[in-house]
Amino acid sequence: MQVIRAVGREAAAKKYDLLSAMMAHGLAGDKHRQRLILRLMALITTRYNWQRDELTIGQREIARLWCVDERTVKREMAKLRTLGWIEIKQHGARGRVSVLSLNLERILLDTRGEWPNIGPDFVERVGGKPSEPSSNVVPLHRPEPVPAQGLWAEARARLAEEDPALFDAWFAGLIEAELTESCLTLFAPTRFHANYVQTHLLERLRTAVLRCNGRIARVRIIGP
Structure with missing residues (x-):
């Protein structure tokens, strides 16, 4: 899998690839997943700074965009943080809202199962081979699986x-x-x-x- 970096000459295409993956993932799920994905896509398309990897928007603004109350915003944003799709880049202070970022690699990992629904060209273009760890380092030995509970x-x-x-x-x-x-x-x-x-x-x-x-x-x- 190739981590999407939405900068450079192919930035626009990479953005569409990420949004396409999210869309396919949402459509393959139930109404709760679909609504959560749609709400995040709304934030990305309206407020996300791709170059700086920053999403800066207050709960009141999100509530207005989503047409919900702020309690719903808190609940949905907590779900996205638990998924690992959004992360706090800088905590808000003195009346300023927190700066959030997107974990693009995590989003791609979680949506990978629905890529074939888009088409083999998408799988080949975005999928490739797993990229992590992005290093030639390998363990000194391969440990035997250890039982866990x-x-x-x-x-x-x-x-x-x-x-x-x-x-x-x-x-x-x-x-x-x-x-x-x-x-x-x-x-x-x-x-x-x-x-x-x-x-x-x-x-x-x-x-x-x-x-x-x-x-x-x-x-x-x-x-x-």
Whole structure:
């Protein structure tokens, strides 16, 4: 999969590709998914700064655009943050609204199942081969799968379904070390393994855990 960067000569086409992927994903879902996707697309097309990756708009403005109350805005934006599709880039202060950003890679990962509905040309153009990790680094050894239970078992299943090769290389060897009300701590087989996951794959790992339990805000990786 190629991460979309909506800048340069092909910026317009890349924007349409992202919106097309979101549209296909929404249409393949139920009415709740369709409405959520439509609302996000409305924000993107009206207020998103593609070059700076910034979405700056207050809840009152969103409510007016969506024709809903501000309570609905809070609920829907929370869903999008849980999905990992939007992230807080800068918290609001002194009367200023928060600056949000789009996680384009996460959006593409989540919509990939519906790409064939658009057509094989779209799959070939946008899909390609998985791009993460964008490095030639490989683990020193391929760990044997480790049994897991509870939250980590559910998150592992999500990660394995999302990208089996990446899971096998980097996530399969992680063991649950501690789980508190807001943090999951995982133990890696080597210090190198822990550092690599922490540096390159933590956001993908955190999103999978968050989708399984919205109360877990942090994921820590520790090593020997």
